[in-house]
Amino acid sequence: MSIPAFLDSQNRLHRESVNGECPHCGSVAHFSLMACPTFARLRAEQPARVGIVLECDACHTPLFIRYRVRAWHEDRVEFHPLPEEMERPPERFSYAHLPDAVAATFREALACHTAGLNQAFALMCRATIQAMLEDLGERSRLKIFDQVAEVRMLAEIDDTTFNAIRRVLFEGEAPQGQVAQPLTRLQAMVLLETLKDLLYQSYVRRARLQQALRLRQFPAVEPARPPAMPIVPAIRSVER
Numbered sequence: 076m077s078i079p080a081f082l083d084s085q086n087r088l089h090r091e092s093v094n095g096e097c098p099h100c101g102s103v104a105h106f107s108l109m110a111c112p113t114f115a116r117l118r119a120e121q122p123a124r125v126g127i128v129l130e131c132d133a134c135h136t137p138l139f140i141r142y143r144v145r146a147w148h149e150d151r152v153e154f155h156p157l158p159e160e161m162e163r164p165p166e167r168f169s170y171a172h173l174p175d176a177v178a179a180t181f182r183e184a185l186a187c188h189t190a191g192l193n194q195a196f197a198l199m200c201r202a203t204i205q206a207m208l209e210d211l212g213e214r215s216r217l218k219i220f221d222q223v224a225e226v227r228m229l230a231e232i233d234d235t236t237f238n239a240i241r242r243v244l245f246e247g248e249a250p251q252g253q254v255a256q257p258l259t260r261l262q263a264m265v266l267l268e269t270l271k272d273l274l275y276q277s278y279v280r281r282a283r284l285q286q287a288l289r290l291r292q293f294p295a296v297e298p299a300r301p302p303a304m305p306i307v308p309a310i311r312s313v314e315r
């Protein structure tokens with residue numbers, strides 16, 4: 076059972092976890108408490124949610140989080156153990172081996188995911204698959220479908236989640252008059268990992284293999300001769 080977070084009558088905030096991944100600098104850091112409403116004020120107003128401000132010890136950027144109130148006691152306000160995240164760490168992916176059209180749509184998909192816009196994220200995932208098919212040819216549709224089926228097997232994805240992902244990636248718009256089934260946050264996360272894997276299999280893996288084989292075919296034959304002039308490394312002087 077997780078320990079609830081709470082604010083005691085002495086205005087001390089007790090948190091379940093004081094470390095985490097900073098959405099600004101990406102470090103796993105300690106978050107210091109910068110601002111929290113007082114116990115007296117919360118008791119008087121009894122809001123459903125309480126916002127507090129933390130600061131990342133690594134980059135000193137403020138971070139806003141929100142707790143849902145679970146119970147009011149004489150000596151403390153009890154919160155749900157996990158705060159609602161208002162800012163998420165950005166999703167990262169190396170776009171180096173992706174064709175421009177695929178990279179552009181996938182970059183937008185990641186931005187939608189980071190912002191928590193699940194429907195927009197689903198649309199951009201479908202657009203990414205479209206861009207892949209335009210690049211790889213319509214014949215690769217079956218191969219991509221097989222790869223998704225493989226991800227399902229490897230990751231043991233349940234039927235409901237798999238069907239939601241399949242619908243997003245391979246079925247067109249919902250018929251007129253019908254609203255597309257919204258994705259849950261968990262389904263969106265599985266969809267993201269699936270799409271990352273598809274991109275990796277289709278582009279990154281191939282490019283890395285080709286690169287490795289090229290290096291084997293054309294190894295550096297001659298060791299480089301020492302230069303006539305000593306090379307002065309271009310080090311920028313640090314001004315203080």
Ligand SMILES: [Zn+2]
Nearest residue numbers: 097100131134
């Ligand atoms: Zn930080």
